């Protein structure tokens with residue numbers, strides 16, 4: 001089986017192909033890093049896959065260049081890539097990097113590697129040294145991705161990272177066990193030199209090497225997908241949220257409120273819609289400046305978040321207009337909430353350059369029913385009620401007809 005596999009996949013060809021793919025992936029990541037400087041993990045990932053790719057390429061060229069130097073350098077490059085990987089992942093997933101555990105594994109691996117290289121003739125110990133580092137780095141990364149899986153964003157891609165990390169970690173563990181076993185059961189032979197043997201002996205070597213190499217390529221693709229997905233989520237967030245207040249914008253509100261209204265109508269539950277407008281907002285801008293106006297808008301948005309429940313849908317509809325969808329709220333409760341918001345706005349008095357700014361709001365309240373079945377008709381009704389509140393002298397709530 002192994003000899004057939006060895007015949008089919010020459011070890012050097014595998015290392016060279018995977019090395020080239022990883023270098024290509026790192027070039028793609030470097031380009032993405034230049035285009036998107038906000039993604040702080042991309043330069044690190046670029047380095048990780050460049051180091052891994054160059055290490056593998058060098059490994060595949062062992063016959064051609066001075067062998068000992070090639071072995072030392074390729075192991076150093078791959079080891080450095082493995083040490084950097086948890087740092088890149090920690091930045092990517094906004095998690096603390098397990099620096100101490102990684103530092104201990106690096107120290108253990110480096111000491112064993114130095115001992116294997118310069119003091120003992122047991123060359124298999126080198127495999128053990130690289131395996132210690134690999135096992136620790138890949139399993140620490142897997143642990144971080146697993147913790148990230150509890151967050152709802154991009155679970156598919158996270159699994160795409162978790163599987164290769166676990167498999168490569170296990171393969172390194174097998175390498176560690178095999179080389180340890182080999183050192184224990186074989187007397188040292190100074191001239192014995194396993195050459196390209198990453199996993200020193202046994203029939204498992206070639207399949208494990210192949211699976212490990214494919215997993216590292218899969219990991220590179222998962223990282224690229226993960227970044228693309230994060231970018232997509234960010235764009236989606238920007239399209240549906242207001243940059244000044246952080247609340248939903250009109251698009252986000254209409255999408256979410258349409259779904260909520262349909263669910264309430266299906267289950268015959270009461271709900272309500274409030275349309276609010278800050279009174280004489282133009283005067284605030286004119287008297288205190290545009291920046292003060294922005295500050296007032298931000299303070300009022302914070303007030304809405306404070307005063308309303310978590311599952312109430314709050315949005316800045318545009319300019320100084322705000323909208324709230326109140327789920328599972330009776331008409332009487334909606335009236336009380338609207339009045340409470342009016343009173344709270346009066347109390348707010350946001351301070352700008354030590355000057356308190358007086359604020360009031362007008363509110364139009366609309367309830368779904370016979371005449372208002374769709375979100376659009378509810379919004380129109382609430383808007384009319386809001387204008388009625390303005391006409392009646394502002395700082396009040398008017399119920400839509």
Ligand SMILES: Nc1nc2c(ncn2[C@@H]2O[C@H](COP(=O)(O)OP(=O)(O)OP(=O)(O)O)[C@@H](O)[C@H]2O)c(=O)[nH]1
Nearest residue numbers: 277278279280281282283285290291293294319320
């Ligand atoms: N600072 C600031 N002002 C804004 C923003 N968006 C809209 N505005 C201003 O809000 C003001 C709205 O003015 P109007 O529509 O005349 O309404 P108003 O002065 O609040 O008067 P009433 O609604 O009738 O009580 C305009 O001066 C807009 O320039 C914003 O993002 N920041």
